[in-house]
Amino acid sequence: MTTSDAFEKKPLWLLIEENILALGVQGFSGSNLEPSIQKIAGELDNAGFNVSRHGGNLMKLRWAMEKASKVGRPLLKDFNAAVGALTLDDVIDPYAATSKLLDDLGDSWPELRIPERRADVIQIVEKTRLDLLIAKAKGLPGDEGIRLLLEEEVASGEIIGGLEITEEKLEQVKDQIKKERAERARVASLLDAVAGKSNEEKVRHLFEKNVSEELIIEMAGVDQGEIDAAKKAMEEEIKEKQRLAEEEAARKKAEAEGPALEDMSSDDMINYIDSIREIMEFSEEEKEIRVMCEQSSIPKSLVDIAVSEPEKLDELEKKAQG
Numbered sequence: 001m002t003t004s005d006a007f008e009k010k011p012l013w014l015l016i017e018e019n020i021l022a023l024g025v026q027g028f029s030g031s032n033l034e035p036s037i038q039k040i041a042g043e044l045d046n047a048g049f050n051v052s053r054h055g056g057n058l059m060k061l062r063w064a065m066e067k068a069s070k071v072g073r074p075l076l077k078d079f080n081a082a083v084g085a086l087t088l089d090d091v092i093d094p095y096a097a098t099s100k101l102l103d104d105l106g107d108s109w110p111e112l113r114i115p116e117r118r119a120d121v122i123q124i125v126e127k128t129r130l131d132l133l134i135a136k137a138k139g140l141p142g143d144e145g146i147r148l149l150l151e152e153e154v155a156s157g158e159i160i161g162g163l164e165i166t167e168e169k170l171e172q173v174k175d176q177i178k179k180e181r182a183e184r185a186r187v188a189s190l191l192d193a194v195a196g197k198s199n200e201e202k203v204r205h206l207f208e209k210n211v212s213e214e215l216i217i218e219m220a221g222v223d224q225g226e227i228d229a230a231k232k233a234m235e236e237e238i239k240e241k242q243r244l245a246e247e248e249a250a251r252k253k254a255e256a257e258g259p260a261l262e263d264m265s266s267d268d269m270i271n272y273i274d275s276i277r278e279i280m281e282f283s284e285e286e287k288e289i290r291v292m293c294e295q296s297s298i299p300k301s302l303v304d305i306a307v308s309e310p311e312k313l314d315e316l317e318k319k320a321q322g
Contacts, residue, residue: 011120012049012057016064019043021076028069037065067111075109083128088136091129098122130154134162146173187211187219203230258299261316269320272298273313276306 010018019040020028027036041052041061051057068074082101091097098121102112112121133152137145149159150173160170187206194205199222206216213227264272279292286307293303305312 011116012044012051013060013064013117014120015044015047015049016040016061017074017076017079020064020068021074021080023074025073028065028074033065033069037062040065067109071108075112078105078108079112083124086125086128086132088129088132091125091132094122094125094129097129098125101125130158130162134158137163143173143176146170147177150174150177183215184219187215191220199226200230200233203227204234207231207234256294256300258297258301260299261301264299264302266320266322269302270317272302273317273320276302276313280306280310 020036023036023040026032038052041058044051044057044061045053049057051061064075082105086097086101090100098118101121102118105112111117133149133154137148139145140148145163146159146165146169149163154162156167156170159165160167190206190209190211191202194202197205199220202220203216203222203226206220207230213224216222216227217224261269275296275298276289276293279289279296282292283289289307290303293306302313302316305316
């Protein structure tokens with residue numbers, strides 16, 4: 001997991017090289033060499049490193065200064081230029097990137113290959129990778145930057161600090177990713193159920209299970225044309241089902257309402273009117289009359305007359321009696 005904790009304290013060799021770089025070329029040339037060594041030793045002493053009174057550390061400083069004088073430039077001038085030229089593609093694998101970096105610089109600076117320094121260089125390359133990832137993430141729209149860093153397994157603290165977001169925002173994106181992964185697992189299971197079927201059948205199956213078009217295209221391996229064709233076919237089927245349902249509803253309604261006046265036989269007409277009159281003796285409320293008439297299977301055409309023009313029942317009865 002990427003982290004920058006290891007860079008809170010720099011190794012002595014790197015601090016020595018940074019001080020040499022700060023001197024400039026004149027600082028490690030000719031008569032300036034020895035005074036510069038003493039100057040850097042004192043500064044490192046003040047920074048908490050025992051250099052001037054530690055033979056080994058003082059020798060490290062002297063060797064580094066003499067090497068810079070011999071090459072004609074500080075080690076960090078070449079090293080920083082090489083690190084600064086690294087791209088995100090170069091540091092996908094920090095270990096491989098470190099090996100290439102040391103190969104490129106090794107002829108002039110073989111001391112970088114010392115095991116303890118190699119470990120430090122790997123950490124610098126990892127930090128460079130982190131910085132490049134954060135820079136790329138900052139340029140992405142919406143939450144894509146956060147998603148990129150999560151995918152690259154960058155530590156939460158680095159994401160929050162690097163992108164200047166809240167912990168709540170980071171958790172929100174993590175939850176969304178968790179839901180998306182769950183949906184992908186659901187879709188994978190749905191596709192298993194139609195394995196071996198045609199693309200059209202797969203698309204229709206996923207549509208029926210409320211899978212988004214984007215995910216269908218990605219996981220079912222179909223194109224937009226197949227999506228559109230399936231949608232059109234399904235829309236036509238839905239329209240046909242709706243038409244049939246409306247016809248069936250109309251049939252049931254007509255069946256429930258009973259025959260029209262002109263379709264009733266005289267005997268049925270007389271019997272229905274007798275039943276209506278009996279019901280109307282129990283109630284004068286239209287709602288109650290309609291309910292009781294419906295329970296008695298009396299045609300709606302007669303019921304409508306009974307509640308709106310009851311006097312017309314006599315006329316209908318006479319006509320039915322001949």
